[in-house]
Amino acid sequence: MVLLMLLFFGGSLYMSIRISRKKENADGYMTGGGKIGFGISAASMTATWIWASSMYASATSGYTYGISGPIHYGLWGALMILLIYPFGRRIRKVAPKAHTIAEVMFARHGRSSQLMLAGSNVLGSLISLTSNLIAGGALIAMLSPFTFTQGIVAIAIGVLAYTLWSGFRASVLTDFAQVLAMLGAVAIIIPVIFFAAGGPDLFVTGASNLTPQQGDFFSSDAFFNQGAPYIAAVLAYAIGNQTIAQRLFAVREDLIKKTFITATVGYGATIIGVGMLGVIALYAGVQPMDGDVNNLIPQMAATYLSPLLICVFFVMIIGSLSSTADADMTALSSIMMADIYGQNIAGKKNANPKTMLLVGRLTMVGATAAALGFASMQFNILDLLVFVGAMWGALVFPVIASFYWNRVTNVAFSVAVIAALAAFLPVRFEWVDLSGGLGIVSDVLSVIGIGVVLALMSFGFFGLKVAIGVGAVSIVASAPFAIGFLHTYPVLSGSLVAYAVSTIVCVAITMLNKTRRFDFELIKQRTGEFDTAETEIMIETESAIKNAEAAGDGALAGKDA
Amino acid sequence: MELILMAAYVLVWPVIVIGVLAVIIRAFVKDAREAKREGRQII
16 A cells, blocks of 8 residues: 555656746646646546545445435536536636636626635635545555554645645646546446446345335435435536636636536546445445445445455545545635735735745645644534535526626625525524425525526526526426425525525626626736736846845945955 | 346446546547647646
């Protein structure tokens, strides 16, 4: 295991050194200059979206909900990437040289909108980083003589070492090698475990281990508990995740569609495939070690794979968590560089690219230390994740509307997000009794939320008229079934209420704006490269003045002596 | 018949994964050749 880790992180470090420059460029550090080709961008998008937790969760879904479980996890996760691409093209069109979506929100609305989005991005990336360290530490503790703490420290140092100097450029290049390792391992491990566990006969011998719902491909249990909440979260996770936005701003503009489609198929097949290990475990009657379903995948590997293939499996998991962890580090650093330092402290015109790079690198070190702290404390990140997910859900409509509708204002954006969060919390955590009239109010809002989600999905591909039609039909069609019933699923209801309230409030306040219209061309002027020829000249001049002053002081000091 | 369909349901995903892998590798090689021809780094 030690040798494998050394090979993996040593190889990644070697690749990173090969492309490193003594003098890195701030824009390259954040987005690679915005001209990345299809091969690297597709590999990077796929590798980043596949994280260790998604592999574990898909297998858990297969084990818990049976044969449809992996589909209800992996398919909707894959659609997140696909459904965001039409919006991605629009975002790139209005802000071709931006680095983060929060930076674009600053250009569109102002500080409060930017900080809401940046804050949720920072929390999300920190949670993801922590979660990846925990997954790696647990795996190392299970498959090697090392402890959990030693495991998380080794992974954190390994990822930081190859990402720190070149940032995003190192992250995407190493993603290519990591995706080769991950996808290659998936292609080998799934059939090997399937046949080792009994092959097709397993579906006969193990059929009695399944409940009727687990054996049903159209299980309502799987849909309402796993699939539906995930569909509701599809747009929220894609909009709220800076790692996706960063790759959107990095890929060559004409390659966005190809990249997103390839990543959709790659992610879907990999995660659904790994989820099949949970289905196989269910048929084989495997009991999760210590009752923890997160142990299922390592347990299946340890039971059915040869020592050589266990090494391949180990590389698959380490690859998945490293590729996402380095993406989280670069996402955090670009938010601190562009949104906090670039836009809020120095200002776009006065931002010094050298200082930006320092801010980015210090952020990576700080974020890694924080994630290590959370991981070692076994900090319960689940509640925080639910909250961040809700915040992203509340942001979806205001963010998307801001890119298309020139009447949306900063007040409409900010009030809509806060109102949606205020409505989400009591529903999601059942702080109020939903069995009476409030339950009906929650259901009505949830039904509107269904309409909003499906309308937004259609809007990206087919435009406003189709979207309004789809939204209206969904509301009418779902109302008779959902009202009086949906509030019994608080996870789903909470998300849908957040969508509905943010949309209603945002539209209502926007309609009050009768006079002001936003010119989208302004976004291009207000966002853009930090490392330009102008800033280069400015820095060189400042440096020359400082040197001259220092030389003068030295000469003076000499005289005094 | 049902057994074959179930086995196909489990095994189709690794096959798709291999297809995606082939697309990514081909595109990467093309990117690398272009970068070399133009005398620049791939990223």
